[in-house]
Amino acid sequence: MGNNNITLNDLQAEVDQWIKTVGVRYFSELTNLAILMEEVGELSRLMSRKYGDQSFKAGESADKIPSEIGDILFVLTCLANQMGISLEDAIAGTIQKNTNRDLTRHKNNPKL
Structure with a gap:
């Protein structure tokens, strides 16, 4: 995955190839959902320390945030x-849904 211009379809194919060779097989969907929640929790912990009121524990660092985002993307791709x-169809659908729903909502929000 050294290519900086990887498409989401390429990402899905590369993760699939990795799973079938290095990973042997996919974990069950429920196991991967649990792993995804764990990874989101790890990102949340670092974000709360960098941007919130908590301080970092020994050995923790905001430098690990990109790695945690990568972990989340990997498991979500699985x-x-x-x-x-x-993933390309899913994000395109979400962008269209959000555009239709929020076309004027955010522009008319005095809080923004």
Whole structure:
């Protein structure tokens, strides 16, 4: 995955290849969901220390935030692969849904 211009379809294919060679097989969907929640928790812990009121514990560092985001993306990609979901289609649908819903909402929000 050294290519900086990787598409989401490429990402899904590369993760699938990694799982089938290095990882042997996919964990079950529920196991991967639990792993995803764990990874989100790890990101949350670091974010709360960098941007919130908590201080870092010994050995913790905001430098690990990109790695945690990568872990989340990896496991989310595994789940999409297992369920036959195209990440490109999923994000395109979400962007369209949000655009339709929020076309004027944020522009008219005096808090923003």
